[in-house]
Amino acid sequence: MVGVTFFGNFDLASLAIWLFWGFFALLIYYLQTENMREGYPLETEDGEYSPNQGPFPVPSPKVFDLPHGQGEVVMPSRENEASHRRENLAMARTAVGEGFPHKPTGDPLLDGVGPAAWVPRRDHPELNGQGVPKIRPMSHRDGFFVSAGRDPRGLPVVCKDDKVVGTVTDLWIDEVEQLIRYIEFELEPEFGGGKKLMPMFLVRVKPRWVDIKTLTSPRMAQIPDIRTPGQISCLEEDRISSFFGGGSLYD
Numbered sequence: 359m360v361g362v363t364f365f366g367n368f369d370l371a372s373l374a375i376w377l378f379w380g381f382f383a384l385l386i387y388y389l390q391t392e393n394m395r396e397g398y399p400l401e402t403e404d405g406e407y408s409p410n411q412g413p414f415p416v417p418s419p420k421v422f423d424l425p426h427g428q429g430e431v432v433m434p435s436r437e438n439e440a441s442h443r444r445e446n447l448a449m450a451r452t453a454v455g456e457g458f459p460h461k462p463t464g465d466p467l468l469d470g471v472g473p474a475a476w477v478p479r480r481d482h483p484e485l486n487g488q489g490v491p492k493i494r495p496m497s498h499r500d501g502f503f504v505s506a507g508r509d510p511r512g513l514p515v516v517c518k519d520d521k522v523v524g525t526v527t528d529l530w531i532d533e534v535e536q537l538i539r540y541i542e543f544e545l546e547p548e549f550g551g552g553k554k555l556m557p558m559f560l561v562r563v564k565p566r567w568v569d570i571k572t573l574t575s576p577r578m579a580q581i582p583d584i585r586t587p588g589q590i591s592c593l594e595e596d597r598i599s600s601f602f603g604g605g606s607l608y609d
Contacts, residue, residue: 380575388414405443425487467605474600477596479592479595480593481594494530495529496538513568514526517573524545524554526542
């Protein structure tokens, strides 16, 4: 018999379990190193390399082909990390040691720091599976309509200081997720004029108006604009959402 004449007293069950644990350890090592393609090597709050990089090494660079002719990206790479880093932020240390928060030294909403921080993402729109922008105005899409709740188009926009600052003109929808991402509104001339976007999840649609819960009227003219009408990039999304989100603490 194979178990007697070939393996002798060797325990096949023990071999199987040790092979499993070896495979599991290699799997954890692989997944952890692949997870380190962004954000590594670790840095301190001041941008210097952290003295403690952890037990796993940074993986070797790998080239990823982006879909729909958007080029390629190498991960990890110093050039890629540098392009996603903002320098000379208007912040100051609150303690000598690491791990303590920094405090803003200017206008945090305009400087984009703290809760209002944003990351320099790709300045191109997020695409769906067909290679077209996934977030577009509802007025450009005949097959979409508000099926439940109050349609806010035409309602006045009110800030948290109870001033009417504009009127809702359109809704920007995520066609893939089938939901509203942004509300477009026209600012009154006294607040700067022009069209602005506000994140749907940071405002409240009421029966007679749309309530901006985080910003006051003087901030309306400072809301980041979009470069291309009818299209919003990942960078513009991050900046607009951060501006409204940071207002809950700073405004």
